[in-house]
Amino acid sequence: MNNIYDVVIIGGSAAGIVAATTGKCCYPDKSFLMIRKEKDALVPCGIPYVFGFLGTTEKNIIPLEPIKKAGIDFLQDEVTKIDRKNKIIFTKSEKEFRYEKLILATGSKPYVPDIKGNDLENVFTVPKNKEYLDNMLEKLKNLNKIVVIGAGFIGVEVSEQLAHIGKEITIIEILPHILGKAFDSNIASLAQKELEKLGIKVLTNTKVLEITGNKKVDGIVLENGKILSTDAVIFATGYQPNSELAKSAGLELNKYNAIRVDSYMRTNDPDIFAIGDCAQKVDFITRKSVPIMLASTATSEARIAGTNLYRLSTVRSFLGTIAIFSTKIGxxxxxxxxxxxxxxxxxxxxxxxxxxxxxxxxxxxxxxxxxxxxxxxxxxxxxxxxxxxxxxxxxxxxxxxxxxxxxxxxxxxxxxxxxxxxxxxxxxxxxxxxxxxxxxxxxxxxx
Amino acid sequence: MNNIYDVVIIGGSAAGIVAATTGKCCYPDKSFLMIRKEKDALVPCGIPYVFGFLGTTEKNIIPLEPIKKAGIDFLQDEVTKIDRKNKIIFTKSEKEFRYEKLILATGSKPYVPDIKGNDLENVFTVPKNKEYLDNMLEKLKNLNKIVVIGAGFIGVEVSEQLAHIGKEITIIEILPHILGKAFDSNIASLAQKELEKLGIKVLTNTKVLEITGNKKVDGIVLENGKILSTDAVIFATGYQPNSELAKSAGLELNKYNAIRVDSYMRTNDPDIFAIGDCAQKVDFITRKSVPIMLASTATSEARIAGTNLYRLSTVRSFLGTIAIFSTKIGxxxxxxxxxxxxxxxxxxxxxxxxxxxxxxxxxxxxxxxxxxxxxxxxxxxxxxxxxxxxxxxxxxxxxxxxxxxxxxxxxxxxxxxxxxxxxxxxxxxxxxxxxxxxxxxxxxxxx
Missing domain, CATH: 3.30.390.30 (FAD/NAD-linked reductase, C-terminal dimerisation domain)
Structure with missing residues (x-):
């Protein structure tokens, strides 16, 4: 493996792969390297289905084939530092690579609210991490009563799949209705009915005060004073950008800690692009920064970054997140x-x-x-x-x-x-x- | 029933119904009358499915409810003459109605090529006519081998449905490939494969010379000299506009005998609109007149005619037929x-x-x-x-x-x-x- 590349992509989930293959397709003479921490990247929107229909993470792996077939080098390693001045990145295994253009596609990690007991055994999150999820799936086999905190898409889909395999599910949402980012209350109430038909208990307008247990979780305390006993808790309370690497390299972040980008997906360093969950999202209509993370938006950004790497085109710029959601309940x-x-x-x-x-x-x-x-x-x-x-x-x-x-x-x-x-x-x-x-x-x- | 109406619609299939209900919705103070020859209008694109999945025309009737609910009068009758000067229409049952605005939605009828034997018993077409189709379904019960002439959508769908109920089907197309209006040859060949999987014999590049039989059809003679024996023949060789009424009223027709219209769907008489299969179609891209008939195009034209009846709006004009087709084979x-x-x-x-x-x-x-x-x-x-x-x-x-x-x-x-x-x-x-x-x-x- 060379240690000088024209283009280096950090991260290899949906956004990283699409940026790499699109970029290589547009600039076939340039050399590309994709570096990813994980051996296998999971299909992000497929993750809820490893809990039910798929039954295993093995069936939910993004194939690396397109990267290899496109003539893109791949390295499993973690990038620990970006030296922007000299255009060099450093990895955990002490490798160094020079780049001409860099694409950050470092993704996101679960956000967990600061609630007492959130570190007890059998309290889980839903990260895009195969080892974590394999371990979680193994543990859930022996746990029947599960409380899911957060009724966004991940919370709803994980609940639906766990109910499908016979678990006893309660889903708790602090807002007045479920799937609040995507639906008005009248439509959301239809979705709630579908969850209830599957035997899922849905509590909206409900805040969790504390998770109880001695080493292992045994219950949760709600703000309204009620106590629910449970064998497990799953936090589905959103995700936050993996932007530490960018921050330490002096790249600008926004109020959600997402990396600021222009409509060509360039950071404040014009040779560094950022795409996907780690990059700032601006709503197509309100023009406000929004914390919406979607693989489909990420791949659109990736196509824009990939094609604009060396030659910008005003007709290939990102006009803001439309946030197109879909899901199936029952x-x-x-x-x-x-x-x-x-x-x-x-x-x-x-x-x-x-x-x-x-x-x-x-x-x-x-x-x-x-x-x-x-x-x-x-x-x-x-x-x-x-x-x-x-x-x-x-x-x-x-x-x-x-x-x-x-x-x-x-x-x-x-x-x-x-x-x-x-x-x-x-x-x-x-x-x-x-x-x-x-x-x-x-x-x-x-x- | 009144004999003076603000708006009279002649024809009550997809286009007529949508024009009437849209018009009434936009101009609630106007009086509307819809006149239709047929007691029941069939869902046009559902007709092939009465031969298989539906099994009967009874399950394929367009409900008249929306017309009645909208406060639109309905009359089953045939309009025989339009007096444009005095704005009066005359019907077969000797009724007369004055109109202010008239919408022609008279539809189309099967086109049958001038081939010897096309008038033999058990030679059929596929008209939008319940009585004809009921009779045809009854007769087909006892006929096993069927030749379908024409591999457009109707020919292909009727063949697929008849194969589904166990008939032995041969479909004959004069052009190099089936579904030629909608697909290039590589995609059409995939559709042909699906038909063949269902046991349907597909002959392309094949011309029928003659239909043989003594009173009842017993075979067909092909241009290549081959003779096929058959119990029945179905012509699916296209449709022609029902434009005789318009023609006799002095309205202009185009080379396909379709009624000429502008982009507001007005004929050369600005108080008479024409929509659906009887009206001229101009292709969105080529700007040429085309003989494409689709219920979905018809309803778009109907919405435009209905909203523009009394007040034109340049943003509500028809920009040409896109011809969006879909079908399912197997x-x-x-x-x-x-x-x-x-x-x-x-x-x-x-x-x-x-x-x-x-x-x-x-x-x-x-x-x-x-x-x-x-x-x-x-x-x-x-x-x-x-x-x-x-x-x-x-x-x-x-x-x-x-x-x-x-x-x-x-x-x-x-x-x-x-x-x-x-x-x-x-x-x-x-x-x-x-x-x-x-x-x-x-x-x-x-x-």
């Missing part, structure tokens, strides 16, 4: 893009909304038809779509991308209303009652 | 939007293409993952996406709408490449290998 899919109505109002957008309930096949007499609900959030001022929430069957996972594409292109509600949609009896709603279009129509009525 | 979904590569080249577009084969869940170790293929067609000149073809599982039915939304908004391949896509293990491809994005990336490589 048999129902919940998805969202852009702002919720509640978030839009908080941010001073004067909005109108459209809502429609339909069915995802036509005629409805076809087998396996699912109810489909669409809610659209539209800026009154501009008529532009700024958010959408959808509930339905499996096809909602791609339908939300139609909404995402509309938001990214500043499509107005009128343009959506008259837009052409492909329909088919076995695959979609009827052309006469396509919920996305009907919801758009209902925005006019609500005017 | 377990595989085939979908397309915009131009094929072959059609683009024929029309003098200098194009580049991108192709990617991936999988529609992640990790691929999850159950029920399907292979997903995306082909993108991009104008070299403008970098804008002008077509897409996708093969995969059921979610392709909505994924093609992401491509459709991109085409309608003149999204460039660069914008698609960096766009944010929502992904989820159980619902979509991985963010690192999302075929739509990877195909976009491969367009760059092919440059």
């Amino acid at each position: 048999g129902k899919v919940f998805a969202s893009a852009g702002l919720t109505e509640e978030e839009a109002q908080k941010n001073n957008f004067d909005v109108k909304t459209g809502y429609f309930e339909g069915i995802d096949k036509h005629p409805g007499s076809l087998p396996n038809a699912n109810k489909q609900i669409v809610k659209l959030i539209v800026s009154k001022e501009s008529d532009v779509i700024i958010g959408g929430e959808i509930v339905g069957g499996d096809t909602v996972g791609e339908l939300i991308n139609v909404v995402g594409m509309a938001i990214q292109n500043n499509v107005s509600i009128t343009e959506l209303f008259i837009s052409q949609i492909g329909t088919h009896p076995l695959l979609t709603s009827a052309p006469t009652a396509y919920p996305l279009i009907k919801a758009a129509q209902n925005v006019f009525i609500s005017k | 377990g595989k979904v085939f979908a397309s939007a915009g131009l094929t590569e072959e059609e683009a080249q024929k029309n003098n577009f200098d194009v580049k293409t991108g192709y990617f084969e991936g999988i529609d869940k992640h990790p691929g170790s999850l159950p029920n993952a399907n292979k997903q293929i995306v082909k993108l067609i991009v104008s070299k000149e403008s970098d804008v996406i002008i077509g897409g073809e996708i093969v995969g599982g059921d979610t392709v039915g909505e994924l093609i709408n992401v491509v459709g939304m991109a085409i309608q908004n003149n999204v460039s391949i660069t914008e698609l490449f960096i766009s944010q896509i929502g992904t989820h293990p159980l619902l979509t491809s991985a963010p690192t290998a999302y075929p739509l994005i990877k195909a976009a990336q491969n367009v760059f490589i092919s440059k």
Whole structure:
């Protein structure tokens, strides 16, 4: 292995891999090295499913093949220092590499609130770490009652999967409703119902004061005075950027400790890019910094960093996070893009909304038809779509991308209303009652 | 029933119903009457499924409820004459109605080529007519060997459904490959393979010379000299606009006998609109008149006509047919939007293409993952996406709408490449290998 590279990527999960392969694809004459602490990187959004459907982390590994096939060198090692002046990085195993361009894709780690008892045995987090998760899976085999703290996507998905294998789950959320980043309360309450159908107990508006136990956890104390007995606690209370390396190299961080970047994903050092969970996110609509971490956003940033490494192009710049979420609870899919109505109002957008309930096949007499609900959030001022929430069957996972594409292109509600949609009896709603279009129509009525 | 209405709609399938309900929604103070020849209108794209999955036309009826609920009067009758000067329509049952605005949504009827024997017993077409189809279904019960002439969507879907209930099917196509309007030959050959897996014999590049039989059909003679014995023949050789009423009223038709309309869907009489299969279609990209008939296009036109009845708005005008198709053959979904590569080249577009084969869940170790293929067609000149073809599982039915939304908004391949896509293990491809994005990336490589 050489110790001089044109491009070095630190981190090799979704963002790192895509930046490396995209970069190599655009600049085939440059030499690339990807350095990663972990032997195996896990498919990030697949992690909740190692607790249920997959049953093991072995089935959830991002293949390294594309890196090797692209002619990118790979090293399993930890970078401990960046010397920006001389453009050298240093590793734990005492290697040194010169770089011309550096991409930081160092990811994130679980955030755990400062609650008494959070260090007891059988108190877990959900890190992107194979060894940790293997050990956790082994321990959970003998633990039946589990409290999950935090009802964001990770908390909800881990709960759903653990219920699926027969665990007794209580999920606790401090906010008024679950999945609050993605859904307004009326849609979130449908998701909560699905969790409850699976036997999961959901406590919202509920704060955990303390975790109790003697060495091992045995219960939790809530602010309302109630005490729950439990065999295990899982913190799903968010993630924080792995930005220590960047900070010690003098790169600027924002208030969430994410590495500040411009719309080409460059840090304040123009030869160092940062992408994915470790990098700052600015919301596409509010233009505020937001602590949203999504592999799909990360890979978009990675494509931008990879293509702009040596030649910037203004049409290849990141315009902000749309935050397109989707998940499946039991048999129902919940998805969202852009702002919720509640978030839009908080941010001073004067909005109108459209809502429609339909069915995802036509005629409805076809087998396996699912109810489909669409809610659209539209800026009154501009008529532009700024958010959408959808509930339905499996096809909602791609339908939300139609909404995402509309938001990214500043499509107005009128343009959506008259837009052409492909329909088919076995695959979609009827052309006469396509919920996305009907919801758009209902925005006019609500005017 | 009144005999003076503000708005009269002639025809009550997908287009008529949507124009009526949209119009009433926008102009609630106006009186609306919908006149339809048929007691029951069939869900147009559901018709192939009455031959198999549905088994009966009864399960494929468009409900009239929305019309009644919207306060729109309904009359089952046939309009025989339009007196444009006095703004009166006359019906078969000798009724007369005055109108202020008229919407023609008279649909289409099967086109049958002038082949000897096309009038024999057990030679069928696939009209949007309940009585005809009920009779045809009854007769087909006792007929086993069936030749379907024409391998467009209707021919392919009817064949697939008849094979599903055990019929012995041969499908004959005069062109080099099946589904030629929607797919390039490489993708069409995958669709053909799926038909063949179901036991359907597919003959392309094959012309039918004559249908033989004494009263009842017993065979067909091909141009290559071969003779096939058969119990029945189904013509799926396209549809022609029902435009006789319009023509006799002096409205202009185009070369396909479709009623000429402007982008507000107005005929050459500004108080008469025409929408759906009876109205002219102009391709969104080539700007040529095309004989493409789709319920989804029809409903978009209907929304435009309905909203523009009394007040035109330039942002509510029809910019041309995108032609978003999707279908399912056996377990595989085939979908397309915009131009094929072959059609683009024929029309003098200098194009580049991108192709990617991936999988529609992640990790691929999850159950029920399907292979997903995306082909993108991009104008070299403008970098804008002008077509897409996708093969995969059921979610392709909505994924093609992401491509459709991109085409309608003149999204460039660069914008698609960096766009944010929502992904989820159980619902979509991985963010690192999302075929739509990877195909976009491969367009760059092919440059």
